[in-house]
Structure formats: C-alpha cells, structure tokens
Amino acid sequence: MGRARAQVEAALLLAPLLLFIALTFAAPIAVILWRGVSDTEVPRAFPRTLAVLADWKGRNLPGDEAFAALAEDLVAARAAGTLNAAAGRLNSDTPGLRTVVLATARRLARGVEGSPRAAILAADPAWGEVETWGAFRRAGATPTDTHLLAALDLRRSADGTITAVPEERRLFRAVALRTVWIGFLVTLLCLVLGYPLAAALVFVPRRLFGLLLFAVLLPFWTSLIVRTAAWMVLLAREGTVNQAFLALGLVVEPVQMLFTRTAVLIAMVHILLPFMVLPLYAVMRQIPRAQLRAAASLGAGPVAQLVRVWLPQTLPGVGAGVLMVFIQAIGFYVTPALIGGGADQMLPYFIGFHATQTGNWGLAAALSILLLVGTLLILALFGRFLGLAQLRAA
Amino acid sequence: MSDPLVRFDRVAKSYDRGTVVIPDLSFEVGRGEFLTLLGPSGSGKTTTLMMLAGFEAPDHGRILLEGRNIIGVPAHKRNIGVVFQSYALFPHLTVAQNVAFPLSVRGRPRAEIAERVRSALAMVRLEGFDDRRPNQLSGGQQQRVALARALVFEPKLVLMDEPLGALDKQLRAELQAEIRRLHRELGVTVVYVTHDQEEALALSDRIAVFNEGRIRQIGPPQELYDHPCDPFVAGFIGENNRVEGEALGRDEDGWLAVRLAGGAVMKAAPVDVPPGARRVLLSVRPERIALAHAEAEHLGADALSATVVETMFLGDHVRVRARLADDCVVTVKRPAFANDPRLRPGARVALAWSAEHAIAFPADQTIAGRLHAAERA
Numbered sequence: 001m002g003r004a005r006a007q008v009e010a011a012l013l014l015a016p017l018l019l020f021i022a023l024t025f026a027a028p029i030a031v032i033l034w035r036g037v038s039d040t041e042v043p044r045a046f047p048r049t050l051a052v053l054a055d056w057k058g059r060n061l062p063g064d065e066a067f068a069a070l071a072e073d074l075v076a077a078r079a080a081g082t083l084n085a086a087a088g089r090l091n092s093d094t095p096g097l098r099t100v101v102l103a104t105a106r107r108l109a110r111g112v113e114g115s116p117r118a119a120i121l122a123a124d125p126a127w128g129e130v131e132t133w134g135a136f137r138r139a140g141a142t143p144t145d146t147h148l149l150a151a152l153d154l155r156r157s158a159d160g161t162i163t164a165v166p167e168e169r170r171l172f173r174a175v176a177l178r179t180v181w182i183g184f185l186v187t188l189l190c191l192v193l194g195y196p197l198a199a200a201l202v203f204v205p206r207r208l209f210g211l212l213l214f215a216v217l218l219p220f221w222t223s224l225i226v227r228t229a230a231w232m233v234l235l236a237r238e239g240t241v242n243q244a245f246l247a248l249g250l251v252v253e254p255v256q257m258l259f260t261r262t263a264v265l266i267a268m269v270h271i272l273l274p275f276m277v278l279p280l281y282a283v284m285r286q287i288p289r290a291q292l293r294a295a296a297s298l299g300a301g302p303v304a305q306l307v308r309v310w311l312p313q314t315l316p317g318v319g320a321g322v323l324m325v326f327i328q329a330i331g332f333y334v335t336p337a338l339i340g341g342g343a344d345q346m347l348p349y350f351i352g353f354h355a356t357q358t359g360n361w362g363l364a365a366a367l368s369i370l371l372l373v374g375t376l377l378i379l380a381l382f383g384r385f386l387g388l389a390q391l392r393a394a
Numbered sequence: 395m396s397d398p399l400v401r402f403d404r405v406a407k408s409y410d411r412g413t414v415v416i417p418d419l420s421f422e423v424g425r426g427e428f429l430t431l432l433g434p435s436g437s438g439k440t441t442t443l444m445m446l447a448g449f450e451a452p453d454h455g456r457i458l459l460e461g462r463n464i465i466g467v468p469a470h471k472r473n474i475g476v477v478f479q480s481y482a483l484f485p486h487l488t489v490a491q492n493v494a495f496p497l498s499v500r501g502r503p504r505a506e507i508a509e510r511v512r513s514a515l516a517m518v519r520l521e522g523f524d525d526r527r528p529n530q531l532s533g534g535q536q537q538r539v540a541l542a543r544a545l546v547f548e549p550k551l552v553l554m555d556e557p558l559g560a561l562d563k564q565l566r567a568e569l570q571a572e573i574r575r576l577h578r579e580l581g582v583t584v585v586y587v588t589h590d591q592e593e594a595l596a597l598s599d600r601i602a603v604f605n606e607g608r609i610r611q612i613g614p615p616q617e618l619y620d621h622p623c624d625p626f627v628a629g630f631i632g633e634n635n636r637v638e639g640e641a642l643g644r645d646e647d648g649w650l651a652v653r654l655a656g657g658a659v660m661k662a663a664p665v666d667v668p669p670g671a672r673r674v675l676l677s678v679r680p681e682r683i684a685l686a687h688a689e690a691e692h693l694g695a696d697a698l699s700a701t702v703v704e705t706m707f708l709g710d711h712v713r714v715r716a717r718l719a720d721d722c723v724v725t726v727k728r729p730a731f732a733n734d735p736r737l738r739p740g741a742r743v744a745l746a747w748s749a750e751h752a753i754a755f756p757a758d759q760t761i762a763g764r765l766h767a768a769e770r771a
Contacts, residue, residue, distance in 0.1 A: 293449050294482035296469035297553075298496035298543065304470075308499070312486045 036365030042139035045077035045086035134158025147366030198280035283317030398422035405455035433604030475544030490524035656719025661749035673757035682751035
C-alpha cells in the first residue's frame, strides 16, 4: 500500500520532466523517423496520378488514364503552388525530372490539344520512359523505403527490384564509411592521449591534480563553436601556427592546415578528450592503491602490475570513454563543416544539407535513421562485449 | 638472537621532509617467530611493516633479511607475503586466479599452479570456491583468500597489516585461530600489525609495543602483561589502574613504600624510579585488587578505604568502580560468583593488593626518565 503510494508520488514528481522530454525529444525524433519512411510533397501535388498508378505493374508504360490524371494534376498543382516542392522531391530521385515536370506543366497550362497522352509525350519524351513513372510511384508510397534505400546508395527500379545507383551518383556509403573511420581515429587518439592523462590525475600530488583537472575541464567551459573558430584562427593559412612556423624558419611557405583531415582530427580530439578522460579517471580512482602493492608483494614487477592488475580493472572506463567519444564523434557537425574540406564531411553534414539546402526532408530523415541505427548497433555491441552493467558502474 | 630472519638496524623514517615517524628503530625477528607490532594509530608500526615489505624506503639504517641488506630491493623481488586490512583481492579475477597470481607471475608450470592453488584453498578451508569472484564472498572468506594468496608461493616471511580490522568480533576470533593454526603448521615467520592488544596477546610469540615511532617494550605477551616497563605499556596492554602516591623509601628487599592519599602505605616494585623521586604512579591490574565489604581500618594497615561508585554485572565477572580518598577511581574485577548485592553505590569498602602486583613508575615519566638517563650518563 505504502509502496504503491510512494510509486505514484514518484511518478507525479517525474511527470513534468517526462512531459518535457516527450514533447521536446521523443516527439521530434518520432516525426523525423516517420519522415524517413514517408512522402508528403508528391502525394499532395499528384493525388489522381498516384491513385491510377497504384495498380500499375511497372513493366510497360501506364495506360491513357494515367496520362489524363497526370495532365489534370500538373495543371492543378501548378495553380495551387504545390508543384515546385514535388518537382524538387522527384528530382532528388531522378536528376533532371524537375525540369521535365515544370516544363510539361507549363506547356499543359497553355491548353491541351488532342489526347493528354499525345500532349504530354510531345511536351517531353521522358514521359515515354518507364523509369519516369517509376519515380512517381516511388515518391508516392507511404510507408516507403525510397529514402532509406537512397541513404544506402540503393534504389528501387520501376518493377520493384532493388539496385545500386550508378557509380557516379554513389555518395552515402563512402560518407558512412568516412564517418565511422573519422570516429574511429578520433576515439583512438583520445584513448592514446587520455589514458595516461587519466592515470596521471590519479597519481599526481594534490596540487598538480587541481591544475590538471582544470586543464581537462577547460574545454567544457567554452562553447563548441568558439573552440572550433579558435582552431580556424590558429590553423588558417595566415594563422598563428603558420606565422610561428615561418618565424622559426621551420617552413618556407605557409602549410595548408585548415580544411584538411588533420585539422578536423585535431579539433575533434581537443573537444572530445574530456569525455574520455573523465570516465577513465572515475574508474581508475576506485582502484585501491593496495591492489598494486599487493601485486608487487606477490612478485609482480611494474609491467605485470600494469598489465595484469591495473589495465583489466580500467576496462569498464575504457569502454565508457570509447563509447562516449565514438558516439559523439560520428554525430559531429559544426567542427568538420567549418574546418574540414569537402572530403572530410560526415553524415551529419549531409543530414543538415538535405534538411536546409535541398529541402529533401525524407532523405535527411533517412540519413538520421542510418546514424541512429548505427549508434544503437555500436551500443548493443558494447553492451554485449563489455556488459552494460559495467558501463553503468563507470 | 642468533641468526634472526629479519633485523632492523637503526632505521629512521620521516615523511614530507619534516614529520619524523620513526627516529631510530632496531629489533630482530627470529625464524618461525610470530611477532606482533602493537601500538596506537600513528605510532609507526604500519610504516615499519611497509618498509619491511618494500613499499616505503627508510631514510637511514639497514633492514636485513637473512643477513642481506634489502634496502633498494624492490617489493616484488623480496619474496615476502603481505596480507592487507582491505584484503586487496583482484576483483577482476576469480578466487583461484587470485591465489594463482603469485605463481603465474613467477611463470610456474600450469599443472603445478593448479595443484598448489587447490592445496592452498584447502588450507584455508575454501574448497569449491575456485570460480567465485571476490565480491561474491563474505569479508572473512575474502581474507582467507588473501591469506592463501600470500602463503601459496611459500614465502619465508609473511606480513599482516591489521588483517582482521574490518571483521566483526566473532569472525575475528575465528580467523585468529586460523592464523595461529597456519603459523604453527607452516612454520612461516609472521610479522603482524594490530592496535588490538587482545589480538596481540592471543596470537604472538612476542609483542613489540610501539609508541611515537619507538618500541617501548618487546617481549612475550605474559612478560609485557606482568612486567610492563613504563606506564604506557602498562596501560596499553590489558587494563591497569593508576594511583598516585608519595615515595617514602625502599626496604632491604627492594620494595618501594608508597603513601597514598588517605594515609595508607602500600608496597610496590619500582620501575625506573630514580632515588629521591617524590611522586610516583602505582599501576595495579583490576583483577589483582581484593575487595571486601568492610571498613578498611578493621582490616589492618595494608587496606585502603574506598566508596563504591558503580557495580556492573558482565556475565563472567563483575566490575566495581570505587573512589579512593583523593577522588581517584579504581576499577576492581571480581568473579561473577562473588557478586555481593551490598556493593551498591555509596557502600564503604576496603581494597588491598599484594606488593608483587603493584608497580611504581615515576609520576612524570618524561622528566623523571630524562633525569634518570642524565644520572646514568
């Protein structure tokens, strides 16, 4: 009785926070996920065409009623102002389709002579191709796998088989691999730099400890953009580092540092290092000093103490640090966007690009899903090999 | 001591270039001996143990193990087993792996390790616990594992730093018996640190009483109990009453006559009392004081008159606290069967003890000791 009451009280106390999280976190994520598997622009502009195409097999050109419906939809959508968005959406499926759609609509708006089929084919021969109609059907279905496939450089042809997009249009597989690779490099660098630093925090005298901890935490107290901008100032062609190098005579002309992979790695490691050091420190601090003494008394030299007693006990911290750094690294947006070159952009950049530049929310959402699923996979992998209980302990 | 296993030779240690923990320490540990370093916290006993283990380096002096100076020899090459108060078991290893640790770092063959781990676990009565993790064991079991681990590589010397300090009373008694048995059966030399004098009395061949970085007295338990060399040892080992008095002079047998407040004159064995000293401190064990429900003057010159403050029944004995003429309160321990219902607070009683059970120390140990030392010099 008392327990049930306590639970109700706890739930009530948590309710405002849960509501806040539901509204500001869970709901937007759900909306984005939904957008990744749905389409709104094309169904809004071409309701009649899509209704007719619902029974189409996709092997031959659709019948006359499809052309008639298309002619009606094109004219109506042009008048209603929904055509542009739909054309853009179709264009991202099949490049060039925007022009085809807009030009045909313009022609038809001037009046249809003869059958709609003849008029449409006369406006643009592309309507005589099965794949053009396939693009319509792909863009109209909900739920649809179009965006998800596109995020993996795949597409469904008009007859429904999944094929890889042509070589020259492949992008996201390489971007995904690059994202994982940069995340891996950043994590590795953070581990190599952070592990000894965390150990130093445990072993240095009290006074030095405060100074070191301050240095570790300092990046937390400045905004990410400010830190990234600072790296731009430092690494620019006329920047501080180059000027120093020139003054010291180390180089004869400025080195290209900004907009390189190295710059991205340096800045990301700088920003993410505390996320490696702090969990490591938390775990290392809990290893009693007597453990190393015990190991020594039992005959273990310094190396054996480190490898057989110290290292294994820090593994939960390594797991937690690696996980935190890696997951954040593959989600990095601002830093690579500002100080990386074109070949250093990661998945989040393309999510942002499609959401804000091309207005292709479906693709942006699908890329987000890719990133989310990737992150969850890594989490599951870690949970399996390290044990989530250990991560929680860290 | 001929051929001691361990010898501390004028060892000194200070921390942070200031605090002197151990000014000048010399003692020996015999082969197969169980020596306990006993003292209050901060008395230097743990520092002494840590220097022997190799975790701390002395500033001066030599530490000899089997005649060889081991200063500068790192801990892992000393071949000395250490048992810690915190057990210091490795949480990421199983019980068997913990016990196997000293053998596997020495690169022993696998079959030999398995055999010795098995017999070490049997020795501490933990058969069948091989695959448990330390955190699945009780405190007593963990300390048994630590004992097995410190003994499995057959060191000649095992150090124990308050190994039972984290256990409750009953477990402590059980493990004390276990440690005694292991010491007896294995013939290993043990240096044991504790602040618990009962534990020291129960376990040790000899006890070294530490205070302020010095050994005040070293000897077998009973010698320390019966013949403490100074008031500190007298008060630290067992219970002791302290009664102030005035030294009157020595008789031909060497007994010192001491007049107590209220006029009674008692005899005592003087220890370090310089000739001519006036104030002395009598030290008498509670169980050595006889108590009678009677007026002292009826019992003769050797009886002290006192008033009962309180009487406590403690099962196997009764403690009576009684106030003397000078407001000094002494404790008397009587067998429970002699419990006398008349010993209520306020009751008039007579106390007495025989001369051989009273020790007279100079009242101000430090000043008297210094004067005494100056006289001898």
